Amino acid sequence: MTTAAADTPVITLTTDFGHKGPFVAVMKGVIISALPNARIIDLTHEVHVHWPAEAGFWLSRSYHYFPPGTVHIAVVDPGVGTSRDILGASCNGHYFLAPDNGLIPAVLDKQGNKNLFRLSDQWLSAHAPNTISSTFHGRDIFAPLGAQLASGKIELADIGPEIFDPVPSLIEPAETVGGQLRGVVIAIDHFGNLITNIAAEQLLGFSMPVATLAGQQFKFHKTYGNVAPGDFLALINSFNVVEIARAEGNAADSLGVGWGAPISIRDCAA
Amino acid sequence: MTTAAADTPVITLTTDFGHKGPFVAVMKGVIISALPNARIIDLTHEVHVHWPAEAGFWLSRSYHYFPPGTVHIAVVDPGVGTSRDILGASCNGHYFLAPDNGLIPAVLDKQGNKNLFRLSDQWLSAHAPNTISSTFHGRDIFAPLGAQLASGKIELADIGPEIFDPVPSLIEPAETVGGQLRGVVIAIDHFGNLITNIAAEQLLGFSMPVATLAGQQFKFHKTYGNVAPGDFLALINSFNVVEIARAEGNAADSLGVGWGAPISIRDCAA
Amino acid sequence: MTTAAADTPVITLTTDFGHKGPFVAVMKGVIISALPNARIIDLTHEVHVHWPAEAGFWLSRSYHYFPPGTVHIAVVDPGVGTSRDILGASCNGHYFLAPDNGLIPAVLDKQGNKNLFRLSDQWLSAHAPNTISSTFHGRDIFAPLGAQLASGKIELADIGPEIFDPVPSLIEPAETVGGQLRGVVIAIDHFGNLITNIAAEQLLGFSMPVATLAGQQFKFHKTYGNVAPGDFLALINSFNVVEIARAEGNAADSLGVGWGAPISIRDCAA
Numbered sequence: 017m018t019t020a021a022a023d024t025p026v027i028t029l030t031t032d033f034g035h036k037g038p039f040v041a042v043m044k045g046v047i048i049s050a051l052p053n054a055r056i057i058d059l060t061h062e063v064h065v066h067w068p069a070e071a072g073f074w075l076s077r078s079y080h081y082f083p084p085g086t087v088h089i090a091v092v093d094p095g096v097g098t099s100r101d102i103l104g105a106s107c108n109g110h111y112f113l114a115p116d117n118g119l120i121p122a123v124l125d126k127q128g129n130k131n132l133f134r135l136s137d138q139w140l141s142a143h144a145p146n147t148i149s150s151t152f153h154g155r156d157i158f159a160p161l162g163a164q165l166a167s168g169k170i171e172l173a174d175i176g177p178e179i180f181d182p183v184p185s186l187i188e189p190a191e192t193v194g195g196q197l198r199g200v201v202i203a204i205d206h207f208g209n210l211i212t213n214i215a216a217e218q219l220l221g222f223s224m225p226v227a228t229l230a231g232q233q234f235k236f237h238k239t240y241g242n243v244a245p246g247d248f249l250a251l252i253n254s255f256n257v258v259e260i261a262r263a264e265g266n267a268a269d270s271l272g273v274g275w276g277a278p279i280s281i282r283d284c285a286a
Numbered sequence: 287m288t289t290a291a292a293d294t295p296v297i298t299l300t301t302d303f304g305h306k307g308p309f310v311a312v313m314k315g316v317i318i319s320a321l322p323n324a325r326i327i328d329l330t331h332e333v334h335v336h337w338p339a340e341a342g343f344w345l346s347r348s349y350h351y352f353p354p355g356t357v358h359i360a361v362v363d364p365g366v367g368t369s370r371d372i373l374g375a376s377c378n379g380h381y382f383l384a385p386d387n388g389l390i391p392a393v394l395d396k397q398g399n400k401n402l403f404r405l406s407d408q409w410l411s412a413h414a415p416n417t418i419s420s421t422f423h424g425r426d427i428f429a430p431l432g433a434q435l436a437s438g439k440i441e442l443a444d445i446g447p448e449i450f451d452p453v454p455s456l457i458e459p460a461e462t463v464g465g466q467l468r469g470v471v472i473a474i475d476h477f478g479n480l481i482t483n484i485a486a487e488q489l490l491g492f493s494m495p496v497a498t499l500a501g502q503q504f505k506f507h508k509t510y511g512n513v514a515p516g517d518f519l520a521l522i523n524s525f526n527v528v529e530i531a532r533a534e535g536n537a538a539d540s541l542g543v544g545w546g547a548p549i550s551i552r553d554c555a556a
Numbered sequence: 557m558t559t560a561a562a563d564t565p566v567i568t569l570t571t572d573f574g575h576k577g578p579f580v581a582v583m584k585g586v587i588i589s590a591l592p593n594a595r596i597i598d599l600t601h602e603v604h605v606h607w608p609a610e611a612g613f614w615l616s617r618s619y620h621y622f623p624p625g626t627v628h629i630a631v632v633d634p635g636v637g638t639s640r641d642i643l644g645a646s647c648n649g650h651y652f653l654a655p656d657n658g659l660i661p662a663v664l665d666k667q668g669n670k671n672l673f674r675l676s677d678q679w680l681s682a683h684a685p686n687t688i689s690s691t692f693h694g695r696d697i698f699a700p701l702g703a704q705l706a707s708g709k710i711e712l713a714d715i716g717p718e719i720f721d722p723v724p725s726l727i728e729p730a731e732t733v734g735g736q737l738r739g740v741v742i743a744i745d746h747f748g749n750l751i752t753n754i755a756a757e758q759l760l761g762f763s764m765p766v767a768t769l770a771g772q773q774f775k776f777h778k779t780y781g782n783v784a785p786g787d788f789l790a791l792i793n794s795f796n797v798v799e800i801a802r803a804e805g806n807a808a809d810s811l812g813v814g815w816g817a818p819i820s821i822r823d824c825a826a
Contacts, residue, residue, distance in 0.1 A: 057311055083319050298581065305575070
C-alpha cells in the first residue's frame with residue numbers, strides 16, 4: 017500500500033451537518049492545526065439527515081474525481097457516542113473514514129481491491145484529545161485521524177485490526193426481480209431531480225426501458241433539454257445512474273417523492 | 287493579452303447547483319487534479335435555478351474584487367447537453383467561461399475592452415474526458431477548461447474562434463421610458479432584500495427619486511439603520527444598484543415579490 | 557503581544573449573510589487580493605439574521621480549535637452604515653473583529669486575558685477603499701482590516717485606541733435564580749437541536765438535573781443514542797453547554813421553539 021502523503025494532502029468532508037453553526041468549521045480547524053497544508057474540500061454537508069446510505073452513494077460515485085491519496089471523511093452518525101465502531105478503508109489509492117453503520121459498504125461494495133480496518137482503543141488513547149465528546153466524533157476523532165492519515169505519517173493498517181464484517185449498507189443494491197429492475201431514490205438534488213441507485217450498466221439488456229415511480233411512467237431521454245419545459249423524463253445522469261427529472265422543473269416536489277421511494281424499470285420491448 | 291498564469295491561480299465558481307450532492311465538489315476535484323495549486327472560491331451556488339441573468343448580474347458586479355487573471359466559471363445551464371455553445375471571454379484581465387445562453391453578455395455588455403471566443407470541437411476532442419456526460423458539463427468541460435486557462439498554459443484564443451454574436455442577455459438593461467427608469471428585480475439576498483438591475487449612475491439626474499414596486503412606493507435612504515425597524519426603504523446598495531429593503535425585516539416575503547418583478551423610479555421633483 | 561504573522565495566516569468568517577449572492581465571496585476576493593496566502597475558513601454564514609448573540613456564542617465556543625494567530629471576522633451588523641463603532645480584540649493569541657453591538661463581549665466576557673480596541677477614523681482614511689459603502693462593511697472595512705492584521709504587518713493596537721466599555725452582549729449570561737439555573741436557546745443546529753447558553757460547569761452542583769423548556773421537562777442523558785428514536789433528552793453537548801434534542805428527530809420543530817426561548821434547570825434531588 018502506498019501512503020497518502022503528497023505535497024498537498026487532500027481531505028474531503030461529507031456530513032449531514034448542514035451549514036448552521038460551526039460544526040464543519042471546527043473539524044477544519046482541528047485538521048489544519050495538525051496539518052497546516054491540508055487542502056479540505058466539502059463534498060456535501062446536506063446528506064439527508066441520519067441516512068448514511070446517501071453519503072455512501074455519493075462517495076462511491078465521486079471519490080475518483082479527487083487525486084489519489086485523498087482521505088474522504090464521512091460523518092453521518094446517528095449512533096455517535098454509543099458503542100458503534102469507527103472504520104477506515106482503502107480502495108484504489110483512496111482512503112475512507114466513517115462510522116460502522118453501513119456507510120463504507122455503500123461506498124465500496126462493488127469494488128474488489130479494498131481493505132477495511134477498525135479504529136482501535138489504542139489509537140484513541142494515544143492520539144485523540146483528552147476529552148472525547150459523546151456527540152461530536154467528527155471533531156474529536158475523525159478530524160485528527162484524517163489529518164494523521166493524510167499526512168502520510170501512518171498507514172491505514174496502523175489504526176487497528178483489519179476486519180471483514182462491517183455493518184452492511186442500509187439499502188439493498190438495485191436488482192432484477194421477475195424481469196424488472198428494482199431500486200430506490202437514493203438522493204435528491206437542488207433541482208429536485210430524483211437520483212436512484214440503479215446503475216446504467218444494469219440497463220444494458222433493455223432496448224425500450226420505461227421507469228415507474230409514484231404510479232407514473234417515465235420514458236428515457238438523453239438530457240433535460242430534449243423534452244419540453246415542464247415535461248418529465250428518465251435519463252442516465254452524469255454519475256451513471258438512473259434519474260427521474262422534470263425539465264426546468266422540480267420532480268421531487270411535483271411527484272411528492274422522497275428518499276427511499278421505490279422505483280422499477282421494465283423493458284417494454286420484452 | 288497577458289496570460290492568467292500566477293503563483294496561485296484563482297478560479298471562482300458560480301452555479302445554481304445549491305449545496306445538495308457533490309456537484310460543486312467534483313468540479314473542484316477535477317480542477318485540483320489538473321492544477322493542484324489552484325485556489326477555488328465559491329462565488330455563489332444559489333443563483334435562482336435556470337436563470338442565467340442573475341449569475342451574469344452578480345459576476346458583472348463582483349469580478350473586479352478578485353485578483354487579475356482570475357478565471358470565473360459560471361454554470362447556469364438549462365440547455366446542458368443540447369447543441370448550445372460554450373463561450374470564453376476576457377475583459378480587464380479577467381476570464382469568464384459560461385454556456386452561450388445570455389450569461390456572458392449579462393456580465394460584459396457595458397464593458398468596452400472584451401473578447402469572446404466559442405469553444406471548438408477540436409478543444410473538446412483533444413482535452414475533455416473520453417466520455418462527456420449530457421447533463422454535467424460543469425465537471426466534464428468547464429472544470430478542465432478552467433484549470434487549463436488558469437494554469438497559463440493556453441491563451442483564451444486557443445479554445446476556438448472569436449465570435450461577436452453571443453446569445454443576448456435574457457433581461458433587457460434598465461432604461462428610461464417616458465421620464466421613468468424601468469428595471470427588474472434581478473436577485474434576492476438572504477435577508478430578503480430585493481436587488482434590481484438599475485444602476486446608481488442612472489439616477490444621477492433625479493433629485494427626489496421614488497421607487498414603485500408591487501404597487502407600493504419607496505423613498506430612498508442611505509442605509510437600513512436610517513429608518514425604524516420594520517419600515518421599508520429604497521437605497522443604493524454596496525454593488526451600486528437600487529435595492530428595496532425592509533429594516534431588520536424581509537422585503538421579498540413581505541411584498542410577495544420574486545425574480546423578474548418590474549420596478550420603476552420616477553423623480554418627484556420633476 | 558505576539559503578532560498574527562504565520563507562514564499561512566488563517567482567517568475565519570462568521571456572518572448572517574447566508575449563501576445567496578456573492579457577499580461572502582467578495583470578502584474573500586478582497587482578502588486574497590491583499591494577502592494571497594491567506595487561508596480562509598467559513599465558520600458559519602447562517603447565524604440567525606440580525607442576532608449578534610448567536611455569532612458571539614459560537615465564536616466563544618469555537619475559536620480555540622483554530623491555530624493561534626487566527627483572525628476571526630464576525631459580521632452580524634444590523635447597524636451597518638450608522639455611527640456604530642467597529643472593534644478589534646485579542647485574547648489567548650486569537651484576534652476578533654466585529655461591530656460594536658455586543659458580539660465581542662459575547663465571545664470574551666468570561667475570558668481574563670483580553671484587550672479591546674476601537675477602529676479609528678485614521679485607519680479608515682489611510683487603509684480602506686476610497687468609497688466605503690453604507691451597507692457592506694464586511695467587504696469594505698472588515699476584509700481589508702482582517703487581511704492586514706493576519707499579515708502580521710500591524711499590531712491590533714495600531715488600529716485605534718484601547719477601550720473598556722464595549723456595547724454589552726444582548727443576552728444576559730445564564731445564572732442561578734432561586735435555586736434554578738436560567739438561560740436561553742442561543743442557537744439551533746441543522747438537526748433542530750436546541751443549544752443553550754447554560755454551561756456544563758454551571759451544573760456541577762446538581763445531582764439530578766431536569767430541564768424545563770416550552771412547558772415540558774427533559775432528563776439528562778449522555779448522547780442521542782441513549783434514548784429511543786423520537787424521544788426527547790437533555791444533554792451536555794460537544795461545546796460543553798446544555799442542549800435539548802430529539803433522538804433522530806427535530807426538537808425545534810417538534811416543540812415550536814426558537815432563538816431566545818427561556819430554559820430553566822432545577823435539581824430534583826434538592
